[in-house]
Amino acid sequence: MHVVQSLDDVDLRYPIAFVPTMGALHAGHAELIKQARTYSESVIVSVFVNPRQFEDPEDFAKYPRSFESDFVIASDAGASIMWMPSEEMVYPPGFAIIPSPLQGEVFEGVNRKGHFGGALTAINALFSAVKPRWAVFGEKDFQQLFLVRQMVVERKMNVEIIAAPTVRDPDGLALSSRNLLLSESDREVALAISKALYKAIEKSSISEARLSLVETLSGERGFLLDYAAIIDEETFEMAIERTPHKRALVAGWVNGVRLIDNMAMTSVEQ
Ligand code: AMP
Numbered sequence: 001m002h003v004v005q006s007l008d009d010v011d012l013r014y015p016i017a018f019v020p021t022m023g024a025l026h027a028g029h030a031e032l033i034k035q036a037r038t039y040s041e042s043v044i045v046s047v048f049v050n051p052r053q054f055e056d057p058e059d060f061a062k063y064p065r066s067f068e069s070d071f072v073i074a075s076d077a078g079a080s081i082m083w084m085p086s087e088e089m090v091y092p093p094g095f096a097i098i099p100s101p102l103q104g105e106v107f108e109g110v111n112r113k114g115h116f117g118g119a120l121t122a123i124n125a126l127f128s129a130v131k132p133r134w135a136v137f138g139e140k141d142f143q144q145l146f147l148v149r150q151m152v153v154e155r156k157m158n159v160e161i162i163a164a165p166t167v168r169d170p171d172g173l174a175l176s177s178r179n180l181l182l183s184e185s186d187r188e189v190a191l192a193i194s195k196a197l198y199k200a201i202e203k204s205s206i207s208e209a210r211l212s213l214v215e216t217l218s219g220e221r222g223f224l225l226d227y228a229a230i231i232d233e234e235t236f237e238m239a240i241e242r243t244p245h246k247r248a249l250v251a252g253w254v255n256g257v258r259l260i261d262n263m264a265m266t267s268v269e270q
Pocket residue numbers: 020021022023028029031032136137138139140141164165166167168174175176177
């Protein structure tokens with residue numbers, strides 16, 4: 001695997017399968033890379049902690065960075081190139097700003113103004129440099145996945161977006177780079193999120209599912225609930241009972257660390 005700052009330093013082999021990340025790679029990222037490998041032998045993983053998608057400079061500063069283990073994980077998972085672009089490279093003078101659509105102003109977009117505009121702007125810039133045929137994104141960031149898909153359709157980009165399921169620790173906690181910031185006891189609290197989701201997705205109505213999430217999570221000591229909602233996967237609006245594909249979303253803080261998770265509803269009657 002080559003590690004480069006500039007893609008000019010390597011011979012790019014097309015068609016490329018692309019996995020954009022912010023580093024601090026874990027088994028969830030490794031799955032994305034392995035999935036990318038099923039599409040192409042030419043897999044580029046970008047590691048770019050995007051300042052434009054952090055509201056709070058402190059959150060940006062404390063975001064975990066771990067070059068050595070990123071190298072091992074990306075290379076073991078089958079990446080051909082690990083690309084670590086500089087901020088100047090992603091945002092050259094006159095770069096295109098992608099504004100956040102309305103669906104990026106709800107849920108994650110409420111507490112993190114500018115988050116999705118920043119994320120889409122960087123993803124668009126990375127896509128322009130890599131020109132991938134496929135790009136793999138995790139369902140873990142379901143709103144981001146939705147917005148990237150929407151951007152690709154609206155801007156008629158020639159890239160297929162592949163969704164990869166969320167990888168979890170055996171006890172259910174969704175893997176996240178931010179888990180590195182949790183103490184052992186914080187991690188115990190964080191486990192409540194996936195436990196609440198597993199319980200809620202089996203409820204037979206949206207109102208029961210939502211109530212179950214809110215009751216379980218607002219009673220959890222040490223967990224500060226931001227939102228719990230059941231959305232329509234197709235529109236990102238609130239689901240109604242007849243919605244065919246519904247998903248439960250949760251976000252909150254454990255000891256100042258923001259965590260998100262989601263699961264598809266299983267047994268809500270259609
Ligand atoms: P990040 O480095 O957190 O920006 O994430 C880079 C990509 O990895 C995004 O598409 C995420 O959705 C995906 N990802 C993060 N955590 C997981 C996970 N636990 N399982 C699957 N994909 C994930």
